Amino acid sequence: MTSANPKLAIIYYSATGHxxxxxxxxxxxxxxxGAEVRLRHAAETADPESFAHNxxxxxxxxxxxGKPAATGEDIVWADAVIFGSPTRFGSPAAPLxxxxxxxxxxxxxxxxxxxVYAGFTSTQTAHGGQESTLLNLYVTLMHFGGIIVAPGYTDPVKFVDGNPYGVGLIANRENITAFDDATADALDHLARRVVGVASRLA
Known part of the structure; x- marks a missing residue:
């Protein structure tokens, strides 16, 4: 890592917008x-006809x-990467x-x-696999030789959202894209923490 203003890649998959x-x-x-940010999505792998009903x-x-999809070069470029994915039966979704x-x-x-690596996820229910999704993601990142920077309980906001592994949104069946203040605050804290640690390691 060579930049005092770290380069952060945010690489995520989203089906319905959360x-x-x-x-x-x-x-x-x-x-x-203070980070330089690349926002990239993991390309959809499902045939659009298969979700045309949604x-x-x-x-x-x-x-x-028309937006650039994530490539390996985005990770090579970055000092830190935050991955995001909804859960699929307790693991990251297939496109990610x-x-x-x-x-x-x-x-x-x-x-x-x-x-530096970290992650966020979403589930439809409170016990729908947020922890296992993030932990499964982190197993891969350990194979990379990555430095996992989980939020832990390093800020009072984490005692509100209650997820020390990353950030997890409980979505609903209407597929709304809004989320509550606790989730917003936790996402902000995750970003600041990852950027701060990456800066100190630069």
Whole structure:
């Protein structure tokens, strides 16, 4: 790491828009903390016809058309990376998993190591797999040789949202993209913490 103003890549997958909103919030907070930010989505792997019945999923997919998708170069460029994904049966969703699985060449060259990493997720229910999704993500990042910077309980906001592993949003069945103050504050804290640690390691 060589920059006093760290480079942060925010790489996320979002189906219906919750993750898109969370990633945008993290980006705003990170830029306010002094980071240079790249906001990148993991490319959709499902056929659009398969989710045509879901207006929120279709709208979010169409909103990403023409925007740059994440590549391994985004991680090589970055001093720190924050990943985001909804849970799929207790693990990161397939599009983010496919992106991570594509990084073997960079991993074998050591180009994913010694970077700060953290994550955020969303579930439809309170016990829908937030912890296991983040922990499964972090297992991969440990294989990278990454420096995992979880928020822990390093700020009073974490005693409100209660997630020491990252940030987790409890979404609802209407697929709204808004979230409560506790989640917003936790996302801001995660961004500041990752940027702060990356700055100290630079």
């Amino acid at each position: 993750g898109t909103s969370m990633a945008a919030r993290v980006a705003t907070a990170a830029e306010a903390a 207006p929120a999923w279709t709208a979010n997919y169409e909103a990403h058309v 998993r496919a992106f991570l699985d594509s990084l073997g060449g960079l991993w074998s060259q050591g180009k994913l190591a010694d970077k």
